[in-house]
Amino acid sequence: MAFLINCPNCGHRNPYEFTFGGECKQAPGQDADMKAWCEYLFFYENMPVFQDEWWYHAMGCGEWLKIRRNIATHEIVEV
Amino acid sequence: MTGRLPESPTQVLDRTRPLKIFFDGRPIDAFEGDTVASALLAAGADTFSRSFKYHRRRSASCLSGQCGRCTMNVDGRMHVKTCQTAARDGMVVEPQGNLERDTKALADSFSWAMPTGFYYKMFYKPRWFWKRVKETIRAMPGNMGEVKPLAARPQFDAVNLTPELLVVGGGLAGMEAAITAAQAGARVVLAETDPALGGFERFQGDAGHRRAEDSIRRLQQHGTIKVLTSTTVSAIYPDGLAVCVESCGGDEKFVERSHLVRPRAMVIATGTGSMPMLFAHNDRPGVLLPEAAQRLIELWGIEPGKKVLLAGGDDYLARVALQLLDKGVKLAGLVDFRAGGLDEGLGSKLSEQGVRVWNGYTLSGSRGSKRIEGATLAALDGSDTQTVPCDTIVASSGRYPRHKLLGQIGARMVYDPELHFYLPDGLPATHQAAGRLLGLEDPEAIMAQGRLAAAAALQSLGLELAAVEQDARQQLDRAAALQAVALQPMLTENKNKKKTFVCYCHDVSEANIEQAMAEGWDNIETCKRYTTATQGACQGAMCEANFAHLMARKRPELGARVLPTTRPPVASITLGALAAGHHDHPQRSPLHQVQLEQGGQAARMGAWMRVMDFGDQEAESLAVHQAAGICDVSMLGKFRVFGPDAEKLLNRVMTKKVDNLAAGKILYYAACNQGGILIDDGVALKMGDHDYFVTTTTGRAPVTEEWFSRWRREEDWQVWMVNLTETRAGINLAGPRAREVLALLTDADISDTALPFLNWAWLEIAGVSVIAMRMGFVGELSYELLCPSSQAVFLWNRMLEVGEPLGLRPFGLEALNICRLEKGHVVPNVDTDAFTTLFESSFGWMLNRTKTETVGKPILDLIAGDEFTEQVIAFSIEGRSPVADGSLVVNGPRQLGRVTSIRYSPLLGKTIGLALVAPHEDWREGGKVRLWFDGREVEADFAKPPFHDPAGERMKM
Structure with missing residues (x-):
């Protein structure tokens, strides 16, 4: 993959070391209806701009990172 | 030849x-x-x-x-x-x-039947026609080869490099750039496609060879330059990752090596290539590019032919002609399509040696069957045609930059009508181009440009190289006057456009392109896709420039010549090179080796190598029912979860509540994801205050770790987990005589009252401290003993030693499978899939209905009571059946689901199994389950598990 993730524990690493955990999203409340849950579980914003994402350093320190990444250019601004 | x-x-x-x-x-x-x-x-x-x-x-x-x-x-x-x-x-x-x-x-001979886009036009209707002919047509393409099994699996290697500068191309400019950077203290990687450095100069006669050798000598004085020869840079990605694939030499263990280079700056000096000339039958064997002729005589001492005709429009070709003469090759003549003709000095040199020169002529066709036998020349003004016998044609209509990597960096190639050449525009400061790629011809200028490029690239990184840059710029200015750029592309009308090939890879002729343009595909991007020109194995290396020129000439009103977009990879790349570096290391249990020595047969199961059986899975399963057996269960995921918020985490990820878990009791739990899908089951033990020992199913340890820590991180809970999977081995001792075996190895009270079913205790067994859990996976009296990995082999052998007189034998995964099927135990992710909810997988009883924080609970509440979309059922067949895992469950022509596990049970004398199926009215007592195996239907009886010991008394003995 054509970008690196600067893991706070391990330094710049190849994203192949990580598991992608999807967009950071707020789960619906306990009483939310099926529609809200489906939206949450199966739909993504997936806009070609910066978004917050979860990445798990599976082949590294085993930490979950919140990353702000531009999904069009792979530019990462915040880890 | x-x-x-x-x-x-x-x-x-x-x-x-x-x-x-x-x-x-x-x-x-x-x-x-x-x-x-x-x-x-x-x-x-x-x-x-x-x-x-x-x-x-x-x-x-x-x-x-x-x-x-x-x-x-x-x-x-x-x-x-x-x-x-x-x-x-x-x-x-x-x-x-x-x-x-x-x-x-x-x-x-049937090319008329294959116009451009014929596969879109001809096979659209009627549909039956395509069905009838598709196999024949798919077998048609040439040079496709046949996949044959290899004697040995080829090995590929991957290396990561992070130099300051990557230089692509080991010609004069590239070497000069590398030397300049090394002198400034930078670490450099230099990649060259050819097996040797020197580039174009390698085959420019003795003078060129000396220049190249001199540069190589200076290069070798720098230890900070890593030279990669036989290495093609096939892609540069947006963050600067360059994938360089090295073809390894014969003595190497590896076939290819991927160098994943992440430089901070780059110099691209990939040079130029000659464009093939367009004339009828320009693809016959014997038609060579000028560099190929030069390489043949200079590098390998091979005559390109007995009578060579040269054709083109620049003085470079005349120099090639002189080079050939010098080596004693006989020439049929030289054709120069320029109106002004050949440089006079070169022209007179050629005529002195008796070489006929046709000025203002071009090639219009070739003759020959297996190889070129002659060429047809035509005057550009149409006044004259001639035929010339020859066996080789060295032809090129101009030079063309090897620009593909520049495109991947983000540069645009702009056509310069004065130079008849494409020059890069919009390169970032850290990425510089150099050498012939920029249209330079003079060696001094090329070297100065190489120095300049390296200086400019490194200055953008903050290195101080202004003096070098200025010096190089001055040299370049002086040398510029010597530049002899004559790169005029030439295209001529000829009668047989159908056999005038533009794209050789896909046999796209000039006529094909004219037709496509006439049909309206007159933009280079659409025309390229419609004709498939430039999309073959060479990725446009041979045809792209001719293709662009041809389109620009036919439709001048469309404006400037543009090249199609370039994307990685530049050259074809093997899948092995892409996969290199991903080494497969199956995990082995601490008991793996000892089991192999005892006759165990191992196979790959997910992440682990597991012992499947010890030669007789059925006898092994019977031993478990009749006496006792031991099985390696070290692959179970094992974790310590502790901290003040341990309960919060476990209550979140488990369907059951841990708060009331008493010391010494085993909590059997299931786990769901947020969609209410069953993902795992396991047990939890309370080891102390806010301190738990948790197991997961085999192979799930890494995923569980990820899943648990995600929740910890989302909630910022004070809880930690330690993965103990590999530090503790597991031995499952099972069978009616299991307690007798254990009693021989421990003084502890292991009676049913002291250690009843679903209880656990720390025990000392044969001197080894173990966590002993009374579980019922195989349906017999059973202890799962978790011991330190280092003592596992000792414990295993001691148990065999004392147990053998009692009928104990080791059993493998297959026997374990038979026993759990007899009990009808569903294994998550084996008998269920990514769509099976907790209820559908028959684990619904494990959901704590009052606990709200469980992952997936909101969804489970919403779907509770809904009709199932799929469910796990059990079935049996009298006697042995060949039906295998994965067979379909059918009802007439309809597929209802699939068999997830099926084994023959020697205890029952039946073949029993589980299936994941859609709901159906036959799933009731007395109903039939129809399985599809090996092209026929096999009938099975619907069954209600467990098949063996329905009351579950045997595991509670």
Whole structure:
């Protein structure tokens, strides 16, 4: 993959070391209806701009990172 | 073309080391230093491959890895570029398809039936026609080869490099850039496609050779330059990752090595290539590019032909002619399409040697069957045509930058109508271009430009190189006057456009492109897709410039010439090179080796190597029912979860509540994801205050770790987990006599009252401290003993030793499977899939209905009571059945689901199994389950598990 993730524990690493955990999203409340849950579980914003994402350093320190990444250019601004 | 020219310093052959390769079964003599293609050419081979669509004869035409026409099967590997592969003694080379008697060559006569886009037009309607002919048509393309099993699996390597500067291209400019950077203290990687440095100068006669040697000597003085030869940079990605694939030499263990280079700056000095000339039958064997002719005589001492005709429009071609004469090659003449004609000095030199020069003429066609036999010339003003006998045509209509990597960096190639050349625009400061790529011809200018490029690239990183840059700029200014750019592309009208090939890879002719443009595909991007020109194996290396020129000439109103977008990879790349570096290391349990020694048969199961059986899975399963057995269950995921918020985390991820878990009790739990899908089951033990020991199913340890820590991180809970999977081995001791076996190894009270079912205790067994859990996975009295990994082998052997007189034997995964099927135990992710909810998987009883924080609970509440969309059912067949895991469950023509686990139970005398199926009215007592296996239907009886000991008394003994 054509970008690196600067893991706070391990330094710049190849994203192949990580598991992608999807967009950071707020789960619906306990009483939310099926529609809200489906939206949450199966739909993504997936806009070609910066978004917050979860990445798990599976082949590294085993930490979950919140990353702000531009999904069009792979530019990462915040880890 | 047999025999070799006398030795010269430019040659790369070691004539003291002859070797033999085998081509199509025939031995062929070659020397160390030969490539496969040069050895074949020296032996007189003409046809190297058959073309894609029309099965026309094709021969190596560039000898530099560009044209892709020389690909063959080498030592069992398909599509190997023979011109880039060093010949090794005993190498087996086979053409891909029948070169001499190719029956499909009839397609050439039916080219009228294959207009542009014929596969879109002809097979759309009627549908039955496509069905009838598709297999035939798919078998048609030429040079496709055949996949054959290889004797040994080829190995690929991957290396990560992070230099300050990557230089692509090891010619004069590239070497100069590398030296400049090394002098400034930078670490440099220099990648060169050819097996040796020197680039274009390698084959520019003795003078060029000396220049190259001099640069190489200066380069070698710098230890900070890593030189990669035989290495193609196939892609540069947006963050600067350059994938450089090295073709390894014969002594290496690896076939190819991927260098994943992440430089901070780059100099691209990939040079130029010659454009093939467009004339009728311009693809016949014997048509060569000028560099190929130069390489043949200078590097390998091979005459390109007995009578060579040269054709083109620049003085470079005249120099090639003089070079050929110098080596004693006979020329049929030189055709120069420029109105002004050839440079007078060069022209008179040629006529002195008796070479006929046609000024203002061009090639219009060629003759010959297996190889060129003659050429037709035409005056550009149409006043005259002539035929010239010759056996080789060295033709090029101009030079063209190898620009592909620049495009990947984000540069645009802009056509300069004065120079008739494309120049890059919009390169970032850290990425510089240098050398012939920029249209330079003079060696001094090229070297100065290389220094300039390195200085500019490194200055953008903050290194101080202003003096070097200024110096280089001055030299470049002085040398610029010497620049002799004559790169005029030439296209001529000829009568047989159908056989005037633009794209050789896909047999796209000038007529095809005219037709496509007439149909409205007159933008280069759409025309390219419609005709598939530039989309073949060479990725446009041969045809792109001609394609762009042709389109621009036919539709001048469309404006400036543009090149199609370039994308990675530049050259074809093997899947092995892409996968390199991902090494597969199955995990082995601490008991793996000892079980193999005791007759265990191992197989790969997910991440683990597991022992499947000890020779007789059925006897092993019977031993578990009748006496006792031990099985390696070290693969269970094992975790310590502790901290003040441990309960919060466990309550979140488990369907059950841990708060009331008493010491010594086992909590059996299931786990769901947020969609209410069953993902795992396991047990939790309370070890102390806020301190738990948790197991997961086999192979799930890494996923569980990820899943648990996600929740911890989302909530910022004070809880930690330690993965103990590999520090604790597991032995499952099961069978009615299990307690007797255990009693022989411990003084502890292990009676049913002291350690009842679903309880656990720390025990000392044979001196080893273990966590002993009374579980019921196999349906018999059973202890799961978790011991330190280092003592597992000792404990295993001690148990065998004392147990054998009681009938104890080791059992493998297969026997374990039989026993759990007899109990009807569902294994998550084996008997369920990513759509099976907790309820559907029959684990619904494990959901704590009052606990709200459980992952997936909101969804489970919403779907509770809904009809199932799928469910797990059990079935049985009398006696033995061959039906295997994965067979379909059917009802007439409808597929209802699939068999997830099926085994023969010797205890029951039945074949029993579980299936994941859609709901159906037959899933009731007395109903039939129809399985589809091996092309026929097998009937099974619906059953309600467990098959064995329904009351569950045996595991509670």
